[in-house]
Amino acid sequence: MYNNSENVIRQDVVNESFGKAVISFDTDIHKGANEQSEFMRQCFLDDLTLNNAERSYLLDKLQQNVDEFDISNNENEYQCESCLSWSARSNYCEQCCREFFESNFGRWTSGFEEYDKFIQNSQRTLTSPNKVIEWIPSDKFYDIERKIHECFGLIYVANWIDGPIIKWNNHNKTLERTGNHKVMLITLKDGWNQQVETHWRLQINLFSQFVIPFYGLTKESNSQQLMLVLKYMDTDLRQFLPNNHSILSLKDKLNIVLDIVNNLDELHKEQIALKHLHSDIITLGTEKRWYINHMGLTLAKNDPDIDQEKNNNQGQMDFLGAFLNNTLLLSLHFSRYHTFSNLPKPKGINTDEFNGK
Template structure:
């Protein structure tokens, strides 16, 4: 529970060092000072900022020139991942004295995720919304959106995870992890999945390559990623704009392949598969 008093309005903070009513005004006052060049992208980011209950929920439009040391480090079914250093770092709290946002971790390591099979922002919106809903809890931290100046593709700015994904980690470390640690990690993943299902969202692409961590030895730093196939429960699956399935076939649930209505119980199909993963 928040216990600090906001120095601006003298009311209790909404969360630690975060006063939502005051920060809402600061974000609003800054809306005319930036744009992505796309009204829908701007609206998405602005709505997220106005609804942020803490600094973990804040996302921004980040110009591409605010990154350095950009290099490709991976490629998957949905797109490419680049490593970069974010010159400015993320928003932490409002600096009353200097009347600007105070930022942490300048030159912060981040991952830039570009979607090769999604044409425009509309295609990626459910992906963005899901990340924004879970950033810092069930999924890795979502810092904002940028745009590749050469291809004009939108890119997600995400937390960089040093240990990478579970599939690659287990190839090297499987025999070094005892069963107590494995079961703790599976229990933690179950909670992450449950948080996603509480929002009536099914992942549909849950496999070891989409389980990430900065430190797999720390149960609480394991996150779920890649919501490219995720859908709202009950959503019409006969959408004419539905994209081809791009995923890892052994881990796609049967109802995704058959285009039947999704059910959260199907996620347990994948969760049981993970027990057998090496």
């Protein structure tokens, strides 16, 4: 029997089920993407540790990955039964979803034309409903608590009553949401910033696992200051390592490095570089994946400030690496430094040996 005891998604159970499915298929038997995705789908259906919400979540995520693959490879087209338009998405119609958002433009406003145009543009051009940007009224948040002050602004933690969009229900023509959801609210000390549009572009262009999900914009209820609504992050690498270094296996450490390298590599492919790479901006999500919180810390290749940034950061190869061919090697070098420094020295060796001299 399925585990129907509760419909709360337990992220650790979801991660374990997904991991087991990934390592279980045999590429000699399941040779194509369709065969591999079908095998994983059956694994999720047969996994008795999952409750209904977790199973549905994994199946939706799997379908999103299949759709991403189809789009990137120009494979498969599906016709919508309602509007008759064609789409590479099998589980929803982009045109119907866009029209739904457009029909609601008159029901909300941020109070600022620039913000409204930005949000409306993201909704008119959406490729996936769970990557769209929304205007979220401040009264939709509660238990707001100031967390830290970063170089780019203040970070608050809050609960969002409705929660982010999970998917578009093509049959009912409605959006399905998570419900109550913990999020980060980030103020930008310089107000509206090109970094906001950069983050949104990365979210659209990259697979979601490389970018902290950006749900929308809101305003602080008293000051009316613009705030970004982002996925909640549990901790950062600077806080995580001192508390966990004694229990981390080599595999755990390498997985941290791999997540950081993948993040950097994808940023570099988009011709975007970090001004600084330090452990404070490497953050851990609730699904135990590491992200780089690059908000306020990136420069595009053609950014007019790039020459000044080079002068200010001579020798910082994490910046220059974005425009060199061996970006993966450079990224690995700096990620390794942040992941393995400040750990206890192994017993029986002197300081020179520990430092590789």
